Amino acid sequence: MPAQDSDVSGRYNSNARTFDNSVDFYEQFSGIRRWRKRLAREAEGHVLEVSAGTGRNSDYYKHKKCKSLSFVDLSGPMVELAEKKFKRLYPKYDQPVPQQPPVASVTQSALEPLPDSIIEEVTRSGGYDTILQTMGLCSTPKPARLLMHLGTLAHPERGKILLLEHGRSHYDWLNNILDKMASERADKQGCWWNRDIEQIIEDSGLVVERMRRKHLGTLYIVEARPKRHSDTAEGKDGGQEVINEVGTSWPVARIKALIGRDPGVRTSEEEEKSLEKN
Numbered sequence: 001m002p003a004q005d006s007d008v009s010g011r012y013n014s015n016a017r018t019f020d021n022s023v024d025f026y027e028q029f030s031g032i033r034r035w036r037k038r039l040a041r042e043a044e045g046h047v048l049e050v051s052a053g054t055g056r057n058s059d060y061y062k063h064k065k066c067k068s069l070s071f072v073d074l075s076g077p078m079v080e081l082a083e084k085k086f087k088r089l090y091p092k093y094d095q096p097v098p099q100q101p102p103v104a105s106v107t108q109s110a111l112e113p114l115p116d117s118i119i120e121e122v123t124r125s126g127g128y129d130t131i132l133q134t135m136g137l138c139s140t141p142k143p144a145r146l147l148m149h150l151g152t153l154a155h156p157e158r159g160k161i162l163l164l165e166h167g168r169s170h171y172d173w174l175n176n177i178l179d180k181m182a183s184e185r186a187d188k189q190g191c192w193w194n195r196d197i198e199q200i201i202e203d204s205g206l207v208v209e210r211m212r213r214k215h216l217g218t219l220y221i222v223e224a225r226p227k228r229h230s231d232t233a234e235g236k237d238g239g240q241e242v243i244n245e246v247g248t249s250w251p252v253a254r255i256k257a258l259i260g261r262d263p264g265v266r267t268s269e270e271e272e273k274s275l276e277k278n
């Protein structure tokens with residue numbers, strides 16, 4: 001059995017073909033599909049979906065509101081299925097139709113910098129307007145760092161990060177059950193269902209604009225945003241900032257507190273190891 005919180009993200013390579021069938025019925029019956037629709041329909045401007053999996057949200061975007069749509073996932077087999085699904089949904093997509101946003105999909109970790117092919121235009125406009133992730137924090141090895149990275153990709157003023165996640169409940173009795181079965185589930189499904197999602201968001205430094213919890217507290221519907229300079233004491237005092245890969249500025253003190261080092265200084269191998277733990 002995998003140790004608590006170990007990296008089980010590779011399971012999606014082997015589970016890709018059965019993934020949709022394994023969640024379809026539960027999502028329909030539990031109302032999760034409705035939440036997917038509601039969040040994806042809020043997407044506007046330059047849109048990034050990370051941990052996009054088999055593209056379970058791709059039918060719900062309002063294309064007229066989107067300037068571009070990019071999908072990122074770590075698993076090649078999941079991305080392949082998402083691309084097939086997209087072509088099935090929009091068979092004429094490769095033909096020039098007015099008001100169709102450019103669409104791209106990339107196989108890579110959302111913890112890594114995005115390729116120029118999708119980020120260039122977005123960089124010019126200052127960052128993503130909308131970033132969506134559904135059921136991603138349970139499957140990735142460093143959830144707080146992933147969210148922090150999303151914060152750096154979002155537009156500093158208008159960027160919103162929409163999350164539909166699952167994790168710990170409001171109730172101890174249910175958390176005990178989740179804890180007991182967590183390793184077995186992670187081993188089979190590639191998902192840690194007992195993560196403390198509120199804590200992860202707090203650790204990431206994102207600011208929560210709204211959060212709803214459903215299903216005894218295990219389902220999290222969240223809108224977050226990057227911390228703005230004006231939100232921080234450093235900001236008020238004119239503290240030092242660091243500019244990230246898409247031109248978003250982050251207070252140096254905040255990043256230092258989160259990753260344990262000065263973001264401007266190259267890390268030694270030892271420091272990299274200590275970073276791995278966060």
Ligand SMILES: C[S@@+](CC[C@H](N)C(=O)[O-])C[C@H]1O[C@@H](n2cnc3c(N)ncnc32)[C@H](O)[C@@H]1O
Pocket residue numbers: 009012050051052053054055056072073074075078108109110111133134135136139140141146191
């Ligand atoms: C439970 S599935 C959810 C897929 C999809 N978002 C959905 O709602 O159905 C989790 C997905 O996260 C992907 N994933 C895990 N870690 C990742 C990372 N660091 N970067 C990008 N994708 C990741 C997995 O490959 C998998 O496709």
